[in-house]
Amino acid sequence: MEAHAELAAEPVDPARAVDAQRVWALVARLSAKQREVIYLHHAAGMSHAEIGRCLGVPAFTVASRYRLALKALRGLLGRTT
Template structure:
């Protein structure tokens, strides 16, 4: 019996449907967290699936199609961020001040979570988002980000400890 990777590589439509059903919600949750826009997240997820279809022959060598698809999604999000960065005029310090002021002014839970996540370094934030929003295992996070499993787990643990510390200070 062929693996899912082999079936995807051969272009079997049912295999793509299985992969979509298995992870579309997690891809969308991760992309939504990164873009803060459901419409944009849907576009980026669609672009990731299209790239997967176009590069399907590479899938024969892929151990985890889900992790590979998250890797493609990360690349699509990076492309989007690069395009957006070229259109931004607000300095980074001003953007961070705006996040901090939203946090201090009492915002809803989603905005508060986004403000907290913005405090993390990009690598740690990505691990937290892949783990919490996308529901990936540490092995899948490691494969998607190209880092050792231990590094992914350590970044996650340290990030959660930092977030806990910030929350404790905020609510004392």
């Protein structure tokens, strides 16, 4: 909860907020497994090893899903610009 209060106290650059919204909208278009690792890594701040333990899969699997998710996001970003 304190982390949220700290984030709320920081000034928000409107352009960055729009970019973040756009990226999360694109994340929603990924497969469920890819969305899961992106969210857990970026929003929850978990490492690949932590995500693996949480999901019951090897960290290597998490890393692979993450890499494929980033590749897919790059493709989606390229189509929307």
